[in-house]
Amino acid sequence: MIATDLDGTLLTSDHRISPKTKKALQRADKMGIKVVPASGRPLPGVLPYLKELNISGHDNYAILFNGGVVQRLTGEKLISNDLSYADLKEFLHYQKLGKVNLHFMTENHYYTMDRNLSIIMAAASALNNMKIRVRDLEQVPEDFHFIKAEFSGPANEIKAFKQNLPEVFFDKWNASSSGISSLGTDTIEVNNLVASKGLAIHQLAHRLGIHENEVVVFGDQGNDLSMFENNNFYKVAMGNAISALKERADFVTKDHDDDGIAYALNKILASQV
Incomplete structure (x- = not known):
């Protein structure tokens, strides 16, 4: 499973998915690897980018609101940690x-x-x-x-x-x-105090029968820190990431404006062939 932040990670500074990153993620999807956004955004804020990647349907998922909710892309809510x-x-x-x-x-x-x-x-x-x-x-x-x-x-x-x-x-x-x-x-x-991207990824992976050492996470900012605190995940920090992520990363890739996800994924996927 690939779990990626959007802003500053998947997306360029002008809020686009670069052609190389798109190609790399579509390659992973065709290999049967789940591609899951892990974002502070709500579902309507991530669906246009998943549509661009041709990822949709009941069997695909999104981690939203910084881990506050996990939903199927059809809208069904699987996990929710609310505030009152x-x-x-x-x-x-x-x-x-x-x-x-x-x-x-x-x-x-x-x-x-x-x-x-x-x-x-x-x-x-x-x-x-x-x-x-x-x-x-x-x-x-x-x-x-x-x-x-x-x-x-x-x-x-x-x-x-x-x-x-x-x-x-x-x-x-x-x-x-x-x-x-x-x-x-x-x-x-x-x-909510129990909500985080890292916990949501752990819960979703468990639900899908995916081992934590089969999870790759990408991030750049403080709201991605919980993903980088799980020692079982393979952690990729963007070149533009804060130092706290780079210090915990297994790999530091290129900047989000320089196809950082594609650069890292091509190396990771090549090792799986």
Whole structure:
């Protein structure tokens, strides 16, 4: 099984799959190797790229929302680690500490209580083919569940917001490779504490009868770290990856803009022939 991050890994800087990478992944798929996206995106945000690779159907899968959900490409949900209404209220409390947007992601929509949406939130909605629904807190039922929360805003506002967040926030939500799944310059993404890409890959591989030493993972950023903490996976860090991944990698390949996945896969697949 090949599990790959999308942004900064599978995709080039202009959000394309290069011809060489496409050819390498299609070759793997024809060899019977499962090609599985492991992304912070929802299913509508990854399906166009899988369609380009001619990967579809009930027997193909996606790891989504940084491991918060595992779905068949037909939409059936296999694994879900949700956040609750109580979590929503907690995040809304913290939002008051900065000038940032906050939205809550389900499989089908983004929900927010913000009336003035940032360019970043609007761009994320368009990129992932997800509509934004604006709601007042009173309109949200107490049994509401969601998969991921995301604070977003200009880099200077996110920086100030991080500085205003109390230690208790990081103690709770950054207790492991789960929780705060991405801490970027213009976003902070938070998942259920048990959700991670690495755990989701482990669970999916077990479900499919695939041994962990038959799993290859590709990544570049902090939300890929959990994939690189499993010593049984063959771990490939992109040339543009953060140092924490490169230090844990079995192989460091070329940059995502220089056919890094294709370069590594061609070496790996050649050794399997």
